[in-house]
Amino acid sequence: MSRDYTEQELRRREERAELEAAGIDAYPHSWSVTHRSASLIASFTDEEHQPGEENGPAPLRVSVAGRMMSRRIMGKASFFHLQDAEGLIQVYVRRDDLPEGFYNTVFKRLLDIGDIVGIEGFVFRTRMGEVSVHAERLVLLAKALRPLPVVKEQDGQVYNEVTDKEFRYRQRYVDLVVNPKVRETFRKRARMITGIRSFLDEKGYLEVETPALQPVYGGAAARPFTTHHNALDMPLFLRIADELYLKRLIVGGLDGVYEIAKDFRNEGLSRFHNPEFTMMELYVAYRDYDWMMDLVEELVEHVATLLNGMPVVQFGDHEISFKRPWKRIPMFEAIQERTGHDLYGLSREELARIGKELGLEIDSSMGSGKIIDEIFGEFVEPNLIQPTFITDYPVELSPLAKRHRTTPGLVERFEAIIGGKEICNAFSELNDPDDQRSRFEAQDRLHAAGDDEAMAIDEDYLRALEYGMPPTAGLGVGIDRLAMLMTDSHSIRDVILFPLLRPEATEDPEATEDTAETEGPGAPGQ
RNA sequence: GAUCCCGUAGCUCAGCUGGCAGAGCAUCUGACUUUUAAUCAGAGGGUCCCAGGUUCGAACCCUGGCGGGAUCACCA
Numbered sequence: 001m002s003r004d005y006t007e008q009e010l011r012r013r014e015e016r017a018e019l020e021a022a023g024i025d026a027y028p029h030s031w032s033v034t035h036r037s038a039s040l041i042a043s044f045t046d047e048e049h050q051p052g053e054e055n056g057p058a059p060l061r062v063s064v065a066g067r068m069m070s071r072r073i074m075g076k077a078s079f080f081h082l083q084d085a086e087g088l089i090q091v092y093v094r095r096d097d098l099p100e101g102f103y104n105t106v107f108k109r110l111l112d113i114g115d116i117v118g119i120e121g122f123v124f125r126t127r128m129g130e131v132s133v134h135a136e137r138l139v140l141l142a143k144a145l146r147p148l149p150v151v152k153e154q155d156g157q158v159y160n161e162v163t164d165k166e167f168r169y170r171q172r173y174v175d176l177v178v179n180p181k182v183r184e185t186f187r188k189r190a191r192m193i194t195g196i197r198s199f200l201d202e203k204g205y206l207e208v209e210t211p212a213l214q215p216v217y218g219g220a221a222a223r224p225f226t227t228h229h230n231a232l233d234m235p236l237f238l239r240i241a242d243e244l245y246l247k248r249l250i251v252g253g254l255d256g257v258y259e260i261a262k263d264f265r266n267e268g269l270s271r272f273h274n275p276e277f278t279m280m281e282l283y284v285a286y287r288d289y290d291w292m293m294d295l296v297e298e299l300v301e302h303v304a305t306l307l308n309g310m311p312v313v314q315f316g317d318h319e320i321s322f323k324r325p326w327k328r329i330p331m332f333e334a335i336q337e338r339t340g341h342d343l344y345g346l347s348r349e350e351l352a353r354i355g356k357e358l359g360l361e362i363d364s365s366m367g368s369g370k371i372i373d374e375i376f377g378e379f380v381e382p383n384l385i386q387p388t389f390i391t392d393y394p395v396e397l398s399p400l401a402k403r404h405r406t407t408p409g410l411v412e413r414f415e416a417i418i419g420g421k422e423i424c425n426a427f428s429e430l431n432d433p434d435d436q437r438s439r440f441e442a443q444d445r446l447h448a449a450g451d452d453e454a455m456a457i458d459e460d461y462l463r464a465l466e467y468g469m470p471p472t473a474g475l476g477v478g479i480d481r482l483a484m485l486m487t488d489s490h491s492i493r494d495v496i497l498f499p500l501l502r503p504e505a506t507e508d509p510e511a512t513e514d515t516a517e518t519e520g521p522g523a524p525g526q
Numbered sequence: 527g528a529u530c531c532c533g534u535a536g537c538u539c540a541g542c543u544g545g546c547a548g549a550g551c552a553u554c555u556g557a558c559u560u561u562u563a564a565u566c567a568g569a570g571g572g573u574c575c576c577a578g579g580u581u582c583g584a585a586c587c588c589u590g591g592c593g594g595g596a597u598c599a600c601c602a
Contacts, residue, residue: 007571008536008553070562077559094559113552127560149537150552152563159563160538160551166594167537178537221602267601268527373602397602415602425602453601491595502593 008147015110016143024106026143031118035062038086040123041131050125059122064089064133065141067116067177070152073108079132082119083177090132091119097136107138114144151178169499182494188307189483189495193260195306196280196477199299205256205282210245212238212261218461219243219400221453222265225275238264242281243400243474244461247429250283250472251464258282260479271491272421274499278479287473288428289412293389296416296424296475297324300387300482307486315419315488318385326387326416331376334390338379343372345409365450369396384417399439399455401427419485426475433465 005013016026040062051059066084076095081088095103111117120137152159161179162168168175168182175182197207215234217224219241227236242259249257260280267273284292301311304322311322329337332344341354351371355362360374372394380390391414392404401411412428430436440462446454483495493499 006536006553011553072561072564073558074561074564075558077561079561079564081562090562092560096559126562128562130560130562132560147536147552151537152551154563157563162537164533164537164594166533169594223601265601268599270601271596273601370602377602393602422602 006147009145012112012143012145012147015112016145019106019110019140019143022106024110024140026140028139028141031063031065031139031141033063033065033084033118035064036086037064037066037082037084037089040064041089044123044125044131046125049123051122052124059124061120061122062133063118063120064091065116065118067144067148068111068113069148070150071113076103078103078107082117082133087180090126090130091121091135091138092124092126092132093135093138097134098138102138106140111140112144112147113150114146114148115140116142116144148174149178165493166501169493169501172497185483185487185489185495186497188487191307192303192483192486193479195303196299196479197260199302200258200282203256205258205284206254208246208249208254208257208259209261210239210242210249210259212264214239214245216456216458216460218455218458220263220265221455223267223452225264225266240265241476242279243476244458246281246283247469247472247474248461248464250285250429251467251469255285255470256283269500271493272481274480274492274496276500277492277496280475280477280479282475282477283429283472284474285470285472288471289391289414289426289473292426292473292475293326293328293391293414296389296426296477297322297326297387300416300423303482304486313486313488315485316490318419320386320419320485322387322418326389328389328391328414330392331372331390331394332392334380335372335376338383339375341375343375367396369394373397381417381422382420385419387416387418389414389416396442398427399443400430400436402430402432403435421481422478423481423485424475424477426473429469429472429474431465431469431472433462436465437462 019026044060048057049060051057064082064084066082066089069081069083069088071080072078078093080091080093082091093103093107098107118139118141119133119135121133121135123131124134125131149160149162151161162175168179172182176186201207213227213229213236215236217237217240219239220243222240224237224240227238228234229236239261240263242261242263246257246259258281260278262276263279264276265273266275269275284295301322301324304311304313307313313320313322332342336342339354339358341358343351343354346354346368348368348371351368352362352366355371355375358375358379360371360378362371362374366374376390384390391412392407392410393401393413395401395403395409395411398411398413401413404410404412411430414426415422416424430439437457440455440457443455444457447456480492480495484490484492487495489495
């Protein structure tokens with residue numbers, strides 16, 4: 001398989017050949033690093049480290065490694081910037097400090113922006129005040145055969161910034177190299193997840209793993225991905241939620257369990273939806289949804305503070321404060337506040353009439369719960385920017401939630417809405433096996449009527465409930481959406497390293513159809 | 527799935543009413559031993575997303591397709 005190389009790629013391949021002809025390995029095996037850029041720069045002080053003065057401090061010798069990101073060649077001396085995991089550090093190279101011929105031939109002619117190099121030398125501050133490494137040894141660690149987009153920056157102004165979304169998502173490795181903000185976003189995401197995990201561990205909850213391949217899928221309303229197990233010759237579904245397995249563990253006596261895992265939903269893509277996404281689910285025995293609201297506030301305030309030093313983030317034009325306590329409003333009250341209509345207890349016909357009056361399209365397949373949800377989603381949710389708990393949902397929307405202790409027709413459920421989007425969903429868990437069975441049966445009728453997102457009856461789950469599940473509070477948090485809020489990202493693709501895209505056209509037009517069909521794994525195309 | 531916008535050099539982008547394909551960075555050659563978007567002099571580099579159509583002539587207009595983005599629908 002070959003393709004036409006560009007002029008610059010050909011040039012780099014020639015350079016590699018020349019390097020190898022000169023006995024220089026273009027891909028050596030290792031390099032020992034003693035320092036990283038940002039922390040090295042931060043630790044440098046003129047009094048302790050700046051060499052040159054008589055009786056001055058001894059030079060600080062270091063070994064660093066990274067990618068050459070820019071080059072300023074001035075005759076017999078040069079500067080370049082080296083980028084490592086922490087950031088950039090400038091390197092100073094002089095012809096006369098390197099072996100005979102190395103500077104002119106290897107450094108100036110055979111190395112390029114994008115190459116990965118190792119530097120041994122001493123640290124100093126230049127006349128212009130930049131802490132830099134004066135190279136005494138320079139070793140190629142990996143030759144870059146493709147040219148990297150060259151992005152320049154001066155006083156915060158970025159030139160030739162790589163902005164093409166498709167390029168950035170398809171070649172995230174390049175995006176990470178050239179866009180520092182992207183590296184910061186994913187560091188923050190990682191710190192957020194670590195923060196959630198240690199918060200939950202500290203409370204004594206047990207992190208568990210439940211099946212991603214499930215014979216019966218459930219726990220949410222969504223279409224699944226289906227697959228097949230050959231040896232058992234059975235269909236399997238990729239999980240759409242962890243819920244029913246985690247609650248089996250509550251039955252089993254593990255009083256508090258959580259899982260941070262990928263869920264898979266075979267549905268459309270959007271700014272807020274990726275077919276695989278990360279969910280954190282938590283179940284705690286002997287608790288209810290009121291208690292869980294307190295926990296969510298505490299958790300999110302804690303994580304936001306961990307990431308930003310304070311429980312406040314800038315999100316687009318809004319400053320969002322996660323400081324406890326958050327507003328709590330029953331769903332019907334919130335709808336009445338925004339639309340003037342009290343929907344509680346109304347018949348389906350009355351709800352449909354109000355929906356239409358409000359300008360929504362209501363069709364005959366929509367049940368009462370669905371209409372209420374539409375009205376909520378249209379008039380309430382987008383206006384909830386500051387963290388708000390919406391509580392007490394209609395029972396028909398929530399087949400796994402426990403009935404409200406005082407208000408008929410509702411369940412004890414809440415969602416936290418932040419920035420106009422649902423961030424988590426929680427309830428007092430339904431633990432009456434007979435009620436659960438009848439809810440499943442209602443779902444099953446919907447399914448039979450053509451709703452392919454309705455839940456299936458999970459007999460094993462019902463069996464577990466029949467053994468007795470303690471009162472339990474359950475929570476699901478959309479980790480990607482929380483990461484969006486914490487990093488001021490406005491598309492889920494900006495917080496998922498490799499979001500799903502359509503397969504791109506193969507680079508080699510000859511490698512299409514005829515070969516793709518006959519080749520085994522790894523063949524491009526579908 | 528619908529609507530709108532976008533697709534030009536390795537990257538960022540210009541390209542007027544249809545008339546020779548452009549700039550900066552990157553690359554190459556030369557100068558330069560503390561520069562920092564280094565600078566200076568020169569050179570090379572194009573399937574204008576793809577396929578048709580209109581026209582004397584298409585990057586530009588028309589039709590269809592591919593890919594991306596945004597909004598909507600869907601997604602409790």
